[in-house]
Amino acid sequence: MAAKTHRVLPGFGLALGYTLVYLSILILLPLGGMVLKASELGFGQIIDIALGERSLAAFRVTFGASFLAAAINAFFGLIVAWVLVRYPFPGKRFIDALVDLPFALPTAVAGITLATLYAGNGWLGQYLEPLGIKVAYTPLGIVVALTFVTLPFVVRTLQPVIEDIETELEEAAASLGASRWQTFVKVIFPAIFPALLTGFALAFARAVGEYGSVIFIAGNLPLISEITPLLIISKLEQYDVLGATALAVVMLALSFILLLAVNVLQWWTANRHKNSEPLEVTAAKAGGVSA
Amino acid sequence: MALLRKSIVSTLLALVASVALADVSLLNASYDVARDVYKDYNPLFLKYWKAKSGETLELKQSHGGSSKQVRAVADGLEADVVTMNQANDIEYLADKGLVAKDWAKKFPNNASPYTSAMVFIVRKGNPKAIKDWSDIAAPGVQMIIPHPKNTGNGRNTYLSAWAWALRQPGGNDKSAQEFLGKLLKNAPLFAAGGRDATTTFMQRRMGDVLITFESEAEMIAKEFGRGEFEVVYPSLTLQTEFPVALVEKVVDKKGTRTQAKAYLDYLWSKEGQENAAQNYLRPRDPELLKKYANFFPPVKTFTVEEVFGSANKAFATHFKDGGSFDQIYQSK
Numbered sequence: 244m245a246a247k248t249h250r251v252l253p254g255f256g257l258a259l260g261y262t263l264v265y266l267s268i269l270i271l272l273p274l275g276g277m278v279l280k281a282s283e284l285g286f287g288q289i290i291d292i293a294l295g296e297r298s299l300a301a302f303r304v305t306f307g308a309s310f311l312a313a314a315i316n317a318f319f320g321l322i323v324a325w326v327l328v329r330y331p332f333p334g335k336r337f338i339d340a341l342v343d344l345p346f347a348l349p350t351a352v353a354g355i356t357l358a359t360l361y362a363g364n365g366w367l368g369q370y371l372e373p374l375g376i377k378v379a380y381t382p383l384g385i386v387v388a389l390t391f392v393t394l395p396f397v398v399r400t401l402q403p404v405i406e407d408i409e410t411e412l413e414e415a416a417a418s419l420g421a422s423r424w425q426t427f428v429k430v431i432f433p434a435i436f437p438a439l440l441t442g443f444a445l446a447f448a449r450a451v452g453e454y455g456s457v458i459f460i461a462g463n464l465p466l467i468s469e470i471t472p473l474l475i476i477s478k479l480e481q482y483d484v485l486g487a488t489a490l491a492v493v494m495l496a497l498s499f500i501l502l503l504a505v506n507v508l509q510w511w512t513a514n515r516h517k518n519s520e521p522l523e524v525t526a527a528k529a530g531g532v533s534a
Numbered sequence: 535m536a537l538l539r540k541s542i543v544s545t546l547l548a549l550v551a552s553v554a555l556a557d558v559s560l561l562n563a564s565y566d567v568a569r570d571v572y573k574d575y576n577p578l579f580l581k582y583w584k585a586k587s588g589e590t591l592e593l594k595q596s597h598g599g600s601s602k603q604v605r606a607v608a609d610g611l612e613a614d615v616v617t618m619n620q621a622n623d624i625e626y627l628a629d630k631g632l633v634a635k636d637w638a639k640k641f642p643n644n645a646s647p648y649t650s651a652m653v654f655i656v657r658k659g660n661p662k663a664i665k666d667w668s669d670i671a672a673p674g675v676q677m678i679i680p681h682p683k684n685t686g687n688g689r690n691t692y693l694s695a696w697a698w699a700l701r702q703p704g705g706n707d708k709s710a711q712e713f714l715g716k717l718l719k720n721a722p723l724f725a726a727g728g729r730d731a732t733t734t735f736m737q738r739r740m741g742d743v744l745i746t747f748e749s750e751a752e753m754i755a756k757e758f759g760r761g762e763f764e765v766v767y768p769s770l771t772l773q774t775e776f777p778v779a780l781v782e783k784v785v786d787k788k789g790t791r792t793q794a795k796a797y798l799d800y801l802w803s804k805e806g807q808e809n810a811a812q813n814y815l816r817p818r819d820p821e822l823l824k825k826y827a828n829f830f831p832p833v834k835t836f837t838v839e840e841v842f843g844s845a846n847k848a849f850a851t852h853f854k855d856g857g858s859f860d861q862i863y864q865s866k
Contacts (some may be wrong), residue, residue: 267746295855296859296864297863308659355730355733358734358738359733359737359738362734362738362739362740363738363739363740364739365738379738380722380723380740384830394582431597459726459730461723462722462723462724462726463681463723463725464721464723465860466863468723476684477681477683477684478855479601479602479605480601480604480683480684481849481853481854481855482601482626483854483855486855512668
């Protein structure tokens with residue numbers, strides 16, 4: 244580094260060193276150990292384990308259900324966050340606190356509760372099953388459990404960002420003649436989209452690794468409703484630690500690629516947004532189009 | 535500096551204290567639903583040991599899924615004794631050199647102080663007229679069991695049905711596998727574990743029959759009332775064993791061999807056997823079995839060794855990846 248940048252607060256070196264050590268001990272070390280263990284198997288063997296019929300089906304169920312759950316939460320979580328930030332109403336603090344509950348509840352408790360609710364004689368299941376909608380012990384049940392567990396990620400990521408959007412921007416857009424839809428699509432949505440993506444990615448990543456809540460509602464039928472973490476446990480039950488790590492490594496790699504893709508998308512949209520024009524101009528343009 | 539020294543000293547003292555305590559403390563690593571049996575057994579043994587040797591022991595219990603417990607012991611959990619519900623779990627420890635190779639011969643009865651049997655739990659009045667394994671494989675019947683590949687309870691059910699099919703006229707491995715295929719088609723789900731299967735059947739009212747340990751039936755009666763279900767004994771079922779073993783490496787290191795061995799031996803005493811019976815596990819003692827005959831109606835059973843050679847062999851043939859269970863679920 245040629246030019247010494249001036250910082251108001253000292254301690255950059257110390258903090259960076261601390262960060263690296265902390266992350267290494269907490270994340271890199273265990274993950275490295277896992278990859279090392281899996282490398283006792285050849286690459287071909289790992290691929291064979293990952294491409295088995297059961298494994299493939301489980302990957303489909305795990306990633307598919309996680310994607311759906313994250314998408315559902317991106318939509319409804321956005322509405323919840325918006326309501327919680329923008330509108331005053333009685334009991335708001337209470338509702339706000341409810342959002343965090345899925346974090347606090349042991350996931351097995353969540354799974355058992357959901358299974359009881361959605362079973363054929365449950366409070367919700369008794370009305371759904373006559374309509375032909377089976378939730379408990381089907382892949383749909385997995386989506387429900389994952390949606391429950393990952394709700395806070397989207398809401399809590401979006402809230403501060405929505406708080407930062409000044410209502411003046413919306414007023415400006417409106418006064419310049421933008422319709423409500425245009426205000427949302429051209430002014431508000433671009434501002435919150437990066438945070439929405441982050442929330443989606445966090446929810447997705449959490450869902451992929453979820454085990455405790457899912458196994459109680461999934462039904463766990465081979466090729467239909469087995470999730471990858473269950474297959475990993477199944478291998479551990481056979482004392483096949485190597486096979487279990489192989490599956491885990493493949494799962495980790497897939498998750499990493501997907502999260503990386505989300506990050507790139509986020510970086511790209513944020514950059515495009517930054518390079519194009521300030522919000523006010525977008526607002527004016529939005530108004531101009533409709534005029 | 536003084537503070538530092540003080541804290542070091544107190545830490546050392548605490549360490550010494552815990553070591554001193556550990557001299558007379560035993561850890562029993564056990565399977566999940568054994569809680570009640572050993573909760574009642576431990577005070578009995580403490581009293582017996584105090585009277586016999588004057589020594590006051592501290593008994594600690596660790597419970598969890600059988601295989602999970604065994605992995606913990608293999609990874610260094612210092613359990614003096616293991617009391618499990620599957621022989622192949624103890625075999626794993628024997629392979630690792632923690633338990634004697636001939637552990638099954640170190641105690642009477644295959645080192646299993648009590649047994650149970652896999653039975654059917656059906657709804658009151660038995661509306662689907664389920665009497666034997668073939669009735670469960672009939673179309674329109676739903677069976678609730680835990681995952682046959684991942685849980686001891688599920689594996690026992692699978693092996694019971696396999697042995698029954700083998701013993702039918704003209705039965706062989708092929709016909710047994712076909713029968714299991716038909717049977718498993720009637721499972722709308724595989725529960726996460728034994729208790730989860732019970733909840734699914736009793737509370738969520740899923741299925742026509744639950745297959746579980748005989749001892750679990752009494753738990754269900756306590757929890758849900760006797761008027762809700764009936765117990766059906768099939769014509770042939772598995773006698774499930776609950777093997778125990780000394781963890782040689784740990785007792786040698788801790789110097790607790792005498793106490794740990796006595797702890798296991800006492801399971802075969804009158805008191806130990808009676809405690810098992812009162813927890814609805816079939817005692818080995820024939821007199822007690824007679825005394826509690828109303829809990830334990832006669833049932834024709836087989837052991838895993840009789841039909842499958844050994845627990846390890848049964849596991850390898852049926853539940854390892856690519857085994858008979860996996861073959862049933864391969865699409866043709």
